Amino acid sequence: MRWIVCIKQVPDTTEIRIDSRTNNLVREGIASIMNPYDCHALEAALQLRDQHGGQVTVVTMGPSQAEECLRDALAMGADEAVLLSDPAFRGADTLATSYTLAAAIRRLAPVQLIFCGKQAIDGDTAQVGPELAEWLGLPHIAGVEYLVVKANNITARREAESEYYLVEANLPALVTISRTMNEPRLPSVWGRLRANRTPITVWTGEDLDIDPNRIGLAGSPTRVKRIFYPQHQRQTQIRQGNAEQLSNWLVKTLAEERLL
Amino acid sequence: MIIEGMAIVNEGCTACGACVDLCPVEAISLDLDEIPTDETDEYCDVWVWLETRDNRLEGVGLELLGIGRELADIKQEKLVGILLGSKLEGLAEKAISHGADRVWCITDPALEHYENGAYTAALTELINQEKPAIVLLGATPDGRDLAPRVAARLQTGLTADCTGLAIELETGNLLQTRPAFGGNIMATIITPHHRPQMATVRPQIMKARPADAARTGEILDYPFESGAWALTRILSQEDTQKQVNLEQADIIVAGGRGADGPEGLQLLQELATTLGGTLAVSRAPVEEGWIAPDYQVGQTGKTVAPRLYIACGISGTIQHLVGIQGADIVVAINRDPKAPIFQAADYGLVGDLFEIVPLLITKIRKIQKQRHQ
Numbered sequence A: 001m002r003w004i005v006c007i008k009q010v011p012d013t014t015e016i017r018i019d020s021r022t023n024n025l026v027r028e029g030i031a032s033i034m035n036p037y038d039c040h041a042l043e044a045a046l047q048l049r050d051q052h053g054g055q056v057t058v059v060t061m062g063p064s065q066a067e068e069c070l071r072d073a074l075a076m077g078a079d080e081a082v083l084l085s086d087p088a089f090r091g092a093d094t095l096a097t098s099y100t101l102a103a104a105i106r107r108l109a110p111v112q113l114i115f116c117g118k119q120a121i122d123g124d125t126a127q128v129g130p131e132l133a134e135w136l137g138l139p140h141i142a143g144v145e146y147l148v149v150k151a152n153n154i155t156a157r158r159e160a161e162s163e164y165y166l167v168e169a170n171l172p173a174l175v176t177i178s179r180t181m182n183e184p185r186l187p188s189v190w191g192r193l194r195a196n197r198t199p200i201t202v203w204t205g206e207d208l209d210i211d212p213n214r215i216g217l218a219g220s221p222t223r224v225k226r227i228f229y230p231q232h233q234r235q236t237q238i239r240q241g242n243a244e245q246l247s248n249w250l251v252k253t254l255a256e257e258r259l260l
Numbered sequence B: 001m002i003i004e005g006m007a008i009v010n011e012g013c014t015a016c017g018a019c020v021d022l023c024p025v026e027a028i029s030l031d032l033d034e035i036p037t038d039e040t041d042e043y044c045d046v047w048v049w050l051e052t053r054d055n056r057l058e059g060v061g062l063e064l065l066g067i068g069r070e071l072a073d074i075k076q077e078k079l080v081g082i083l084l085g086s087k088l089e090g091l092a093e094k095a096i097s098h099g100a101d102r103v104w105c106i107t108d109p110a111l112e113h114y115e116n117g118a119y120t121a122a123l124t125e126l127i128n129q130e131k132p133a134i135v136l137l138g139a140t141p142d143g144r145d146l147a148p149r150v151a152a153r154l155q156t157g158l159t160a161d162c163t164g165l166a167i168e169l170e171t172g173n174l175l176q177t178r179p180a181f182g183g184n185i186m187a188t189i190i191t192p193h194h195r196p197q198m199a200t201v202r203p204q205i206m207k208a209r210p211a212d213a214a215r216t217g218e219i220l221d222y223p224f225e226s227g228a229w230a231l232t233r234i235l236s237q238e239d240t241q242k243q244v245n246l247e248q249a250d251i252i253v254a255g256g257r258g259a260d261g262p263e264g265l266q267l268l269q270e271l272a273t274t275l276g277g278t279l280a281v282s283r284a285p286v287e288e289g290w291i292a293p294d295y296q297v298g299q300t301g302k303t304v305a306p307r308l309y310i311a312c313g314i315s316g317t318i319q320h321l322v323g324i325q326g327a328d329i330v331v332a333i334n335r336d337p338k339a340p341i342f343q344a345a346d347y348g349l350v351g352d353l354f355e356i357v358p359l360l361i362t363k364i365r366k367i368q369k370q371r372h373q
Ligand SMILES: Cc1cc2nc3c(=O)[nH]c(=O)nc-3n(C[C@H](O)[C@H](O)[C@H](O)COP(=O)(O)OP(=O)(O)OC[C@H]3O[C@@H](n4cnc5c(N)ncnc54)[C@H](O)[C@@H]3O)c2cc1C
Pocket: A013, A014, A121, B182, B255, B256, B257, B258, B259, B281, B282, B283, B284, B285, B296, B297, B298, B299, B300, B301, B302, B312, B313, B314, B315, B316, B317, B319, B320, B323, B333, B334, B335, B336, B339, B351, B352, B353, B354
């Protein structure tokens, strides 16, 4: 019985700064981390394994450097790790990514439950999970913050706009995990040692039953046309002075703007 | 990737194209194997999914009709609203008054509550039959759940959480602009060879058009075969106890770490009340436990679009600023003249909020009293 967790290595966006002189993204020395949402997804899977047995398999698609986040996952307690890495996977958008992940997960069948993070902090799309479920023809529940697994089904609570839904689905299924679900465990020293000894399975396109037209850039319907830095178009008027002067100025301004 | 403004092509290259755009001498090009032209011409019209809750239209649907109208006018095509639900009386007319030329209704008991299997089946079937060029959905929890499922079934592209939409005149492609990397950069995405072009659109960014009761349009019912479409079963539904409704607020007074604790927020609440507005916060007060997460504005909080936003003791990180782009007037009160919030504000007051805000409250009350006399 397999619990699969899809994890992604992302740059730590809290560290990303714009160089105010050159207006460029400062990426030097920016650490890569496991997508924080995926830590919660992994924690959820580890808890279910401890409760129901089976094994936790983590899967990532990325360059060979993405092995780092697989090692982190092994150190937290995952049983096995699969790296999908092939130059042909490059440039994949969410559709091509989910297609490739689906092909790998088919090879790992039979599968009980698939976990994704609710979203990845680099692109914040929250699309890969539901798209993956669609490729696999499985039900999905997105944005889960509580879940129970019974023999053949899963019950999960998902947060919608102004309500919570308690939703049930048959297994196998896919869930995307919200950060409020749990507190991820920290890797133990023993876990780190074990992680370093565990071999990582690496699959290229050759190892998967895939259509080369559906992977990587070729399989991606979307294209990035332009990247730019956000501009805040406001003509700021700044005043310094004592509190009396400043408050007078603002009250007068707000009155002129008809906001009082 | 771009490091210090220099393009480095290494194993981490995802062919994202960032380097092509940033190169000042046009030395880099990205060789994309152009897929031969397909039947994209066959697809026309701009569609918006009109999300409903308890058989009422959600505000985001009207915003989508606003931007959809602009796009349809540029393309000289129809703007079409899609309604899925169990009781839809009166909603299609409302959508027409807000800009739709045509509304498709699918009414079925299975569509009473949002359920991703049934909704995906209904929307995909309609798209396959009618072949729209553009399909927009709100970037709400349900829209972001439905859109990827539909896009994958149609095997087309989907751009998440857009804050800007336009038509590229030469090609007719939809230019879909969205923040990435926590709002640090913006990316414009196209879907050149696949139709429909699908996007979710962040609420509170696009403007709805005022209702025009004189507008006319076509209302069509689509005969959807109800069947075993559901993938999940809804067991129960429970309202979240929302304490505030920041999305609808007209005036917001927001506090950050500079408010220094619950008492400081209480002071800002007083200013908000005086102005007839609502209190909000940056992430810092939430992390400090001074207030509930419902009040947070920004990337991981709410996107707001008030007429007036007064930021007090907020430094103005990019994650906060992405939440207030839609505000008409931004006022910043901060004692650090170098705080980035000043670059995103219309009016900046460099000073201590604990000195300025009490004076503001007194002076505004005085004016209000004079008016009443
Ligand atoms: C993935 C991610 C998502 C995030 N999402 C959000 C989000 O949705 N919303 C959000 O807000 N943040 C978000 N953040 C956090 C964000 O990066 C900042 O940490 C946060 O916005 C800082 O809040 P602040 O401006 O209140 O505090 P600070 O940055 O500490 O700024 C406090 C400011 O108050 C001023 N000040 C202090 N005392 C006074 C006084 N007496 N009078 C006047 N001014 C005073 C100081 O000069 C300073 O500029 C996110 C971060 C990450 C990593």
